Amino acid sequence: MKISYAHAPVPVRDDVIAAHAVAWERIANPGTWFDGATRVAIAAETRNAPHCALCARRQQALSPFGIDGRHDSLGTLPERMVEQIHRIATDPGRLTRKWYEQVLASGTPETEYVEIVGVVVTVVSLDTFCRALGIPAHPLPAPIPGAPLRRRPATARQRGEAWVPMIHPKDLEGELETPEERKLAKYWGGGLANIRRALSLVPEEAYAWFQLVETQYLPGKAMRDFANEYRAITHAQIELIAGRVSVLNQCFY
């Protein structure tokens, strides 16, 4: 399925269209830990989350952790995955480490957890873009057959920094076992913010996610190049929008 913005009320930048096409195709393709059908099911469940009565009750509660029940799901994924998808989609500002550990204890490996995050945020991002422009969300792509890679990078470790294990840039300086690590090492090229490392337990998700981010936001070097402007809105206007969205999401990172 090709992404098109021909029906948008305003012309969309070609690089954004291309990045969205790549992101959408990635959802349909086998990933590192899930096949294409499961990834598309994760995408569908992400879109279903706002219609979940349990999630609505939790959002209205002082604490989401005192509200039990079953999610209104599409019925294709196990409840442990639905819990992760729905909570990240509907109430991300109140996630805790204890909740994360409960998700793992319910049977989701940390590798799969990270890949689920990658799919959820891709869908959230493209759907938010469509809503912002006033156009319908893109139909989900048809799954593409194939087996997932099932390759965990040896360099990803739990160092007590984040909930999830991550790759540290220094670990990518030596001989690397996998093509995914080599690709990430070339892209990172030294020290970097934790947000770029967050999904690195699944290097392909980390790489792909930031390809999308840099297209929609700014390429790395442009972010702090305040002497030049790269978009139709200024650095200040960009950061104002970014900051406001993060306040609304109660994100303290």
Add this chain to the structure above:
Amino acid sequence: MLRESSNAKGEGYDLNLLTGAGGDGNIPHGALLVSFADAVLGTDNRRLDDVRAAIRSRMGDAALVDAAAIVATFNAIDRVADSTGIPIEDARAASTADIRAALGINQFAEARGEIADPRDRTDIARR
């Protein structure tokens, strides 16, 4: 980053705009862009239509696309940060401590029983 931009430009942006203060905060169309972010993340479609039309009229179509792309990015990137438990880098925590306290942003972490500033951590991970 907004503060860095403000310092670099020497234009003294009012960062209280982030938390709902009125006015443009010395940023051109600041109030309109805040309204746009609010409307996209909100549920009032008519309000979103109005704000979208205002951006097209006052700032142009390309500005609407770029503003939409930023909302789309950060509505998702916040979820990456929140669901992976990444900490704020020490250097960034130090340089933004005052503004985070002033704007009440640390309360987002405290409400979750977590620590906003990694320099306050007794164990390294956010809990």
